[in-house]
Amino acid sequence: MNSRRVRVRFAPSPTGPLHIGGVRTALYNYLFAKKHGGDFILRIEDTDQYRLVKGAEQYIIEALQWVGIAPNEGVGFGDGTHYPYRQSERKESYRQYAEKLIASGHAYYAFDTEEDLESLRKTNTNAKYDAVTRLGLKNSLNLSEEETKELLSSNNNYVIRLKVPANEEVVFEDEIRGTVKVNTIEMDDKVLLKSDGMPTYHLANVCDDYVMNISHVIRGEEWLPSAPLHVLLYRFLGWESVMPKFAHLPLLLKPDGNGKLSKRDGDRLGFPVFPLQWTDPQTGEMSSGYKQNGYLPDAVINMLAFLGWNPGGTKEIYTLEELVKAFTIERISHGGAKFDAEKAKWFNHEYIKSKSNVELALLLQPIIENAFGDFDLSYISLACNLIKDRMVLLNDILSFEYLFNSPKKYDEANLAKVAVVKGLLDIDELEASLNSITNFSATEIEAIFKEFATKNQLKVGELMKFLRVSLVGELSGPSIPELIVLIGKETTIVRIRNCFQKL
Ligand code: GLU
Numbered sequence: 001m002n003s004r005r006v007r008v009r010f011a012p013s014p015t016g017p018l019h020i021g022g023v024r025t026a027l028y029n030y031l032f033a034k035k036h037g038g039d040f041i042l043r044i045e046d047t048d049q050y051r052l053v054k055g056a057e058q059y060i061i062e063a064l065q066w067v068g069i070a071p072n073e074g075v076g077f078g079d080g081t082h083y084p085y086r087q088s089e090r091k092e093s094y095r096q097y098a099e100k101l102i103a104s105g106h107a108y109y110a111f112d113t114e115e116d117l118e119s120l121r122k123t124n125t126n127a128k129y130d131a132v133t134r135l136g137l138k139n140s141l142n143l144s145e146e147e148t149k150e151l152l153s154s155n156n157n158y159v160i161r162l163k164v165p166a167n168e169e170v171v172f173e174d175e176i177r178g179t180v181k182v183n184t185i186e187m188d189d190k191v192l193l194k195s196d197g198m199p200t201y202h203l204a205n206v207c208d209d210y211v212m213n214i215s216h217v218i219r220g221e222e223w224l225p226s227a228p229l230h231v232l233l234y235r236f237l238g239w240e241s242v243m244p245k246f247a248h249l250p251l252l253l254k255p256d257g258n259g260k261l262s263k264r265d266g267d268r269l270g271f272p273v274f275p276l277q278w279t280d281p282q283t284g285e286m287s288s289g290y291k292q293n294g295y296l297p298d299a300v301i302n303m304l305a306f307l308g309w310n311p312g313g314t315k316e317i318y319t320l321e322e323l324v325k326a327f328t329i330e331r332i333s334h335g336g337a338k339f340d341a342e343k344a345k346w347f348n349h350e351y352i353k354s355k356s357n358v359e360l361a362l363l364l365q366p367i368i369e370n371a372f373g374d375f376d377l378s379y380i381s382l383a384c385n386l387i388k389d390r391m392v393l394l395n396d397i398l399s400f401e402y403l404f405n406s407p408k409k410y411d412e413a414n415l416a417k418v419a420v421v422k423g424l425l426d427i428d429e430l431e432a433s434l435n436s437i438t439n440f441s442a443t444e445i446e447a448i449f450k451e452f453a454t455k456n457q458l459k460v461g462e463l464m465k466f467l468r469v470s471l472v473g474e475l476s477g478p479s480i481p482e483l484i485v486l487i488g489k490e491t492t493i494v495r496i497r498n499c500f501q502k503l
Pocket of ligand 1: 013045
């Protein structure tokens with residue numbers, strides 16, 4: 001790499017919530033910037049005012065915040081030297097470049113009405129505005145200077161189009177796919193400046209990348225078809241020597257590999273495709289989010305990093321810092337990456353297990369409070385220790401209600417299975433045994449139960465089963481002595497008495 005400072009940008013259009021493919025693009029930009037000690041910029045590309053969706057920009061900002069890859073410049077993250085970072089606020093800056101292109105003969109004014117363009121399409125459905133058809137259309141290439149001037153002053157309804165060369169090979173290097181060649185015959189004279197004075201995506205994107213000194217454009221494969229046009233713009237604007245390097249990322253595919261992962265796949269297939277929950281402002285339709293479904297942001301990041309990239313080797317758990325160190329564009333895969341919902345869960349499970357009890361307790365406290373009431377952090381930490389290994393999602397805590405509340409009912413079949421203790425068990429004596437423990441630890445409790453069982457001609461296993469149904473409500477759950485340490489002596493006695501009555 002040359003000595004140019006690495007500056008990359010994530011440049012979403014706020015036309016809807018960012019889906020995880022977008023988060024992955026942001027992540028790869030982030031990793032690349034950090035790896036090279038460069039800048040990561042968030043630019044909002046909102047020039048297509050008709051497609052803007054209320055709340056989408058804020059959603060993008062919150063999603064990046066949640067996964068922990070904050071840009072160091074950009075909308076919502078503080079102003080760098082290239083403020084503003086929202087293209088609608090840079091509107092006035094683009095016309096000069098479109099006019100520069102006209103002056104150098106690389107662009108022209110087009111005055112065609114919708115009807116003119118419609119009849120062009122009627123003659124041939126494949127017809128596009130290009131080197132051939134432009135000769136018969138209403139534009140400044142065919143009109144006299146006077147006619148053009150007059151039209152410009154009398155009517156605001158014109159656009160500026162790029163004059164794409166007739167038959168020329170546009171060649172550029174993509175950092176992932178190698179040499180890309182496209183003949184201009186395939187291209188059309190794209191609109192650069194619209195009749196409302198707004199630039200199109202292409203003009204704004206290229207001008208901003210130039211002005212903001214962007215060194216690398218890392219974006220989704222769906223933008224590859226636009227790249228030759230961008231290369232022409234760099235050339236015609238005289239910026240070729242500072243043209244960023246391009247890297248077009250492989251697609252994120254549906255789990256069966258059959259096409260691009262779409263926003264609709266998520267809830268249809270039972271996994272979120274959005275980082276955060278999203279409610280469509282128009283339809284009110286709600287889509288689930290990783291956050292609300294109980295995923296940890298670092299697990300989501302780790303999972304996304306590996307969707308289309310891998311560092312080699314067998315290690316799969318990487319912190320963000322480790323990802324930064326390991327990341328290279330060379331190891332981005334060329335083919336599409338299949339989304340794997342089970343793998344996403346696996347990552348989350350691993351991250352939950354690796355959290356300390358207190359860290360996990362802090363994350364669970366709001367969920368617990370909402371469902372079961374107030375519990376202090378030390379209690380929740382202790383509870384985490386018992387079930388951490390069995391949690392895949394944070395919300396799984398909801399299925400461990402017995403850690404917080406006494407069982408409300410018992411399954412008849414379970415009661416029947418433990419009824420054998422009925423004539424043999426003296427609850428007062430059991431309570432006295434528990435009370436006799438001086439050091440209330442799991443080992444002591446276990447020892448006392450063994451002693452108690454032997455004394456009362458009970459099998460230890462039978463006693464434990466009964467205790468399990470009493471305390472958990474079911475014949476499953478964690479170690480009984482450890483559970484008793486958590487819920488305490490009084491609650492234990494209450495639960496045991498309650499269940500005993502039902503036998
Ligand atoms: N505004 C484009 C988008 O919505 C970004 C394309 C690019 O990164 O150049 O994804």
